[in-house]
Amino acid sequence: MATHNFNVYSTMINWSKSDEVKNTPQIFKHLKTAFKYWILQEFDSHFNPNSTTPKQLETYLRKFLVINLNPDALLEIFDRRFDQAVANGLVSSTTKGNYRSALGRYVQWIKEQLWYEELFPSSLPVYAPPLVSASQKKPPLRSKAEKEYAFKDANMPLALQQNMDFWRSFWQGKVVLFTQNKVDAGNEKTTASQRRQQREQRRQELTAKGTEYSRPQVNIIANSTYKRYKKIVNCFFGWLVHFEEYHPDELNLLMLTDIVLIEEFCVWLLTERKCTTSSSVKVIQAVISIAKCFTYEQSSTRDWSDIPLVQQLKNLQSHYLEQYKQQKPQLDQKRWENKEITHEQAQLVVQYLRSCCAERSNSGTLRTGNKIVWNWQVYLMVKILVYAPIRQEELRKLIFGKTLIKVKDNNGTFRYAVKLKEHKTFNQTHKVRFYPLPSILTADLDMWLQVIRPKALLATKDLSTWLAFTNKKLTDVEKLQQQLEDAQQGILPASVKNVDNYITEKKRELRAINSCIEVFEKVKENAAVCENVFFSLGFSTPKSFAQPYTDQRVHNVTSFVSAAVGRATKALFNKECFLNPHGFRNIGSKQVRKVGNDKAAFSALVGHSLEVDDDYAAQITSDYELIIASVDGWWCVKYE
DNA sequence: ACGATAGGACGTTAGGCCGG
DNA sequence: CCGGCCTAACGTCCTATCGT
Numbered sequence: 001m002a003t004h005n006f007n008v009y010s011t012m013i014n015w016s017k018s019d020e021v022k023n024t025p026q027i028f029k030h031l032k033t034a035f036k037y038w039i040l041q042e043f044d045s046h047f048n049p050n051s052t053t054p055k056q057l058e059t060y061l062r063k064f065l066v067i068n069l070n071p072d073a074l075l076e077i078f079d080r081r082f083d084q085a086v087a088n089g090l091v092s093s094t095t096k097g098n099y100r101s102a103l104g105r106y107v108q109w110i111k112e113q114l115w116y117e118e119l120f121p122s123s124l125p126v127y128a129p130p131l132v133s134a135s136q137k138k139p140p141l142r143s144k145a146e147k148e149y150a151f152k153d154a155n156m157p158l159a160l161q162q163n164m165d166f167w168r169s170f171w172q173g174k175v176v177l178f179t180q181n182k183v184d185a186g187n188e189k190t191t192a193s194q195r196r197q198q199r200e201q202r203r204q205e206l207t208a209k210g211t212e213y214s215r216p217q218v219n220i221i222a223n224s225t226y227k228r229y230k231k232i233v234n235c236f237f238g239w240l241v242h243f244e245e246y247h248p249d250e251l252n253l254l255m256l257t258d259i260v261l262i263e264e265f266c267v268w269l270l271t272e273r274k275c276t277t278s279s280s281v282k283v284i285q286a287v288i289s290i291a292k293c294f295t296y297e298q299s300s301t302r303d304w305s306d307i308p309l310v311q312q313l314k315n316l317q318s319h320y321l322e323q324y325k326q327q328k329p330q331l332d333q334k335r336w337e338n339k340e341i342t343h344e345q346a347q348l349v350v351q352y353l354r355s356c357c358a359e360r361s362n363s364g365t366l367r368t369g370n371k372i373v374w375n376w377q378v379y380l381m382v383k384i385l386v387y388a389p390i391r392q393e394e395l396r397k398l399i400f401g402k403t404l405i406k407v408k409d410n411n412g413t414f415r416y417a418v419k420l421k422e423h424k425t426f427n428q429t430h431k432v433r434f435y436p437l438p439s440i441l442t443a444d445l446d447m448w449l450q451v452i453r454p455k456a457l458l459a460t461k462d463l464s465t466w467l468a469f470t471n472k473k474l475t476d477v478e479k480l481q482q483q484l485e486d487a488q489q490g491i492l493p494a495s496v497k498n499v500d501n502y503i504t505e506k507k508r509e510l511r512a513i514n515s516c517i518e519v520f521e522k523v524k525e526n527a528a529v530c531e532n533v534f535f536s537l538g539f540s541t542p543k544s545f546a547q548p549y550t551d552q553r554v555h556n557v558t559s560f561v562s563a564a565v566g567r568a569t570k571a572l573f574n575k576e577c578f579l580n581p582h583g584f585r586n587i588g589s590k591q592v593r594k595v596g597n598d599k600a601a602f603s604a605l606v607g608h609s610l611e612v613d614d615d616y617a618a619q620i621t622s623d624y625e626l627i628i629a630s631v632d633g634w635w636c637v638k639y640e
Numbered sequence: 641a642c643g644a645t646a647g648g649a650c651g652t653t654a655g656g657c658c659g660g
Numbered sequence: 661c662c663g664g665c666c667t668a669a670c671g672t673c674c675t676a677t678c679g680t
Contacts, residue, residue: 228662281661285661285662288661289661317661361675361676362676365675365676371674371675392665393664393665471674508672508673509673511672511673512672512673512674515672515673539672539673539674540671540672540673540674541672541673562666
């Protein structure tokens, strides 16, 4: 049930079961009486306590939504009406305390509930909480292989270097024996006679080399993949040279296809380097790549299945993979235990991060525009992740009007929805994700999209607003230059202790201002074309202002989200939990099971369900309808 | 109000490692 | 089996705070 549909009676029941009052049932009765005789008429003048049976009262209170209650006013209403009744001689003042106490405890309890802030959001505090630093430098699990023992490229004998080059060229498609331009149907510029010529050429190729369909298929690999493989090779050679006393001249790329050596290397990684079996799997992957490359000529199948070496390596790989899958739950457990928080705690984190958007810092100084915008952005991202744990990739791809749209529900209320179509070349099936976001996010997204974000982009209107936004003053340029000149001539303020530090600091300040001035045209252009909901603010690299968080910048989303959660959890629970965006998915799926809400709808929301095609509107609707049925409170404890 | 200073935050890069 | 997410480390700049 969505928080906004909570009714008064179900909260009363829950309150009566709380530790504080569960052993004194009469308090619950007092509360009902207080409502019946001294509260409800304030909200509904037609309510007649004297003609209402207990059963009717329950029904009435079940229709009365908490959101329409005014918790702050309840005691005042009660006092006023009760005192009036005393004055009228209807009731004795000595009984007041019974009912007032019950009511007071109920109101107090309501305010302590997690959903209270959602139903009755407090206004932003003027002062942000004190800064909490939670940057912990974790010692690396093991030293980097590259530094420690890997074989250096510079020491590679020429023959080996040539082997490596061949290997790379092969997977870049440069050594493939067959021309890849099979039938060039899309090219209209060729003439019929040119095509005849091409056909003849192709026939000759096929005669010489056999048909390409009976040859192994070379899927071109990304450069990053080659680099990854190469590192493994360097480590392998490093192991041979530094630990197994091989001479560099002995080294040969084909040694990696020697199962005896490779198995030994994998064991060494596990025992000496304390790697997981995952690294063994990766070693074999690189080895398979080498084996395929050097047996290409001998194979006449699409997948090298006629090459025993390749098959043997594949078997070894699946053996390691199986081992890794067995170990994985324990490894995950270990990685996860320092990060885990409950969903309730995550909700408190959101509230904390909201208070960090205050216009003044804890010390009382006004904070500058970019800081407040920054805190808003982090708060909103974390809030989305807590209440709709989507992938961070989806988060940074949001574009208002394209991938993030505002929709009207059947009952007339507005909410936001996400509609993501992945890039065609990346996904040939044109998959679409379309899902509603919980309405708890609507007000915040409104605020961000209509007020904060436009204001931030408008900061680039002219140079003075841009400098003000970044906490710089144009007049400081001259001042700093003067101070620098003076310092170089030995004229220094009396307080200066270290001349070098003074000059370095002044130079830095000057550089900071100048770099903001220099990039002005660039950031103005950035802001003009910026369409992403979230974007970089360019604190230490001003030219990055209003740049989206692209693939290249993805790590930023990860690091600032986990840093923000780390700080918040330290401030709130004195425990640093550096939750990465993916962790919110774990927390969410745990919560939805704990409180017994709709698992399927949650899975669909976070993108684990079947993704539906753009053309099948009916399917989209059914998915959307499935989600929306419980999107507004999948995290809530179920009330009666 | 300003300088000194320490510690921290954001952005970038390279390399490790995971998810599907 | 691959692409790309995640982490560590570092550079530049910011902020809080204290002394004068």
